[in-house]
Amino acid sequence: MKLRLTTRGALEAAAYGTFILVILLLPTVADVFWLNRFAKYLVYGMLGIAVALSWGYAGVLNLGQGLFFGLGAYMVAMTLKLQSETSMQQGADTPIPDFMAWNSQPGALKDLCCIAPGSWLWIPFQSQAFGIAMVLLVPTAVAFLIGWSIFRLRISGVFISIITLALVLLVRLLIVDWQPVTNGFNGLTDLGWLTFGGFEFDPYVVPTYYLVAFGTVAVLLLTRLLVATRAGLVLQATRDDANRARYLGYDVARYQVFFFTVSGLIAGIAGAFYVIASEFASPTFLDLTFSVSMVVWAAVGGRNSLLGACIGAILINTIQATVSESEMLAEAWKAIIGLIFVLVVLFLPRGIAGLARDIAMRLAALLGRGTPAAQPLQKSE
Amino acid sequence: MAQNALVIDGIGVDFSGFKAVDGFSTVIEEGEVRVLLGANGAGKTTLMDLISGKTKSTEGSVHLFGREITNLEEHQIAQAGVGRKFQIPSVFRDLTVRENLIVACARQPSVLGNLRLRRNAAERRRFDEVVELTALGDVLDRVAGVLSHGQTQWLELGMLIGQGARVMLLDEPTAGMTVGETMKTAALINRLRGDYTMLVVEHDMAFVREIASKITVMHLGKHLAEGRVEQIEQNPAVREAYLGSGGIH
């Protein structure tokens, strides 16, 4: 017994170690343009982790994860927009987003306080520290409120998916409609760079890649640690049988709200990193397609494995970007991803991670460190 | 005289006109194994729902060791010391037996209190105690979903012990068991006798004779009779109520 458990633990540690090593050593082989691209895929990897946490571990299929991603993205984009050179060139002492200046009434006071209705909301974002604080705060608060309403009312299953789906579409519409403040469909472009202690995080330099890479590693390891705690175990217990957990004395809703919020926070952080690497924020982040895509990545990678979902996201996006070089292939790829998804759901519900684990366990067994017969009885994580 | 563990006073619930449980009262002493008898639809499971908070009562009260627990939330009643075992065994099927018991044995109900990796000494002691009582030591690393029916039932019972329930509500703990498994369950319940107070719904009279200190009979949601096994078997009112099914065997 003990031996097989250690085999499992060792295999998992090896998988995490290899993954982390690969992304940290990538700058030794890739140029900055490629690294910039890969930084974005790492961000998608974070989204995979967020989905696996809420779907795989909590059993909550959130079809609106893009809401938190979008909120995080807009928070950092607002502060970076004000750092942009063009914002300083609007003929005022304080920075003003160019779109506000273009759209302003003739004779309107050129100041964030009143150039457009609601533009005063931008004032505190002149401080980058405030913007970053909002990245952490806003998605967390929104996720908490949504989670609290949903789980207190004991809404479950498909209804959660429909509510979250409706919410992300609702907020997307509000952002699009609130044109004077959000620049509507066009989103926030022409952003400045994140600066930290005098260093400017130009998206096309190696340190920016490392910023995102360390962020991803931190999110991955902390989340892994979180699900290994007793609270993480109670969460999985809740997923299996919420009533049993209640009758053991756990206030199930609190666990669900807590992890739903953590998942939202991860997505929010991912959104912020994405903006740093890609220099724009757009309402497309809140498209239904994007939120469902995240679920696809996690499903293909393995919904019950944080690392699997993360790698699934990176892998699919890398392949997609590679085939997108040719327009023909890009269109074919969309069909292929649809097909892959149907096949994974039908034949590989545990995703690549499940497959890898089975193969690794079998190999380990062949090497004489366990018995294959006992393997299927092991917990399928 | 022992302390009163569970005092049920005139409890009832009205499902839009239909009273599944109607003014039911009984007192269960600490350490007692009380068996609840009654035909299908007599309201036994609903009574358990009322005690454990799954169904909110429309009249009456429930006291646990002198503390009122009427209509609290399920988890609050569980924290107060009531454990519940379901007719269809309910365990965490995708977790291992070990993880099931760890979740049950945790002494901390709050999220933040459980953001830790290690168990404390008290939890570990209780875990070992439960493993010893239920004899699940050999299957600790199996997922609960692949256990045999008997093992699943014992795991669920073990989880109630682990959660520190002082009063256990057991809904047909031997349903679907083989004779051997039933005997083993009876032995387990008899080992727990005295330390735990139990309210058991059961149909198998051989098993009832094996474990019961006292029997309460329910009929159409109401309290019909109460007494020792022999008294109940002789009771004319009980015979009357059971006449349709040919008396109790």
Next chain:
Amino acid sequence: MADTLFIGLSLASILLLVALGLSIIFGSMGVINMAHGELAMIGAYTAVLSGIYLHLNLIAAIPLAFLVTAGVGWLIERLVIRHLYKRIMDTLLATWGIALLLQQAIRLQFGATFFGVNIPGLGTGLQNVSLPAFFQQSWKIGDFVIQPYRSFIILVTIALAVATWALLYKTRWGIQVRAIMRNPEMAAACGIDVRKVSSMTFAYGSGLAGVAGVLLAGFKTVSPEMGATLVVDGFMVVVVGGVGSLVGTAAAAGILGEINGIVSLVSNDILARAVVLALVIGVIMWKPTGLFNFKGR
């Protein structure tokens, strides 16, 4: 105002056709069919193609589209859904994959583009279906303008809704479907061939979506992505109306369609959609069984 209400009613009609199919499928099989909008899209393309190649007009395309989409639905049920019973979340994901596949199939002209072949009527571009001449003039009664095509949409929907009601409540198949809605195990134990009934149900629901697609093609441009928002709207209707309640679904389609119409009139389309979404979220939160579900939980 009356015009707005009338247009709102015709939009609600199409919504109802989409939602009816979703509701029957979800109610009886527990399947969330994310490809439902794409089935409507296929219906619309059936109208386009039958116009080009068979010189059929829009009215004649309706039964054809019903058959085509019902056939596609039947295939989906047979090949995928059947293997996912009891895994409700997974049906949602698998049908999403199917939706992508169907969209791409049209866009890539079933793969013909790879060989440099172009099939007129398919592909990424926008297609139009012209209405028969008698739909194009409009009559005036006082101030009120009757648009014949909008009226036609409403009539077809009423006819199909009544037909669906009759199928569910007056036929043997309907009794079986309703039995499965209540308790599939019991239905199977009573000798109902659950699998066969389920394929038929899925096919019928898909067929309704196909008809919605044809009707939509009469006043909107047809494109591969036209179905994407339909499924979301359809689901909102199902949820608000209460799963498995025909009357509720009809009422919810009417309410949501009209609210959409009225709010767009007083403010704009975007806010109209936002209001509808907010309303739907509220309904799920406070009355998860739907506004028109009179049965207790």
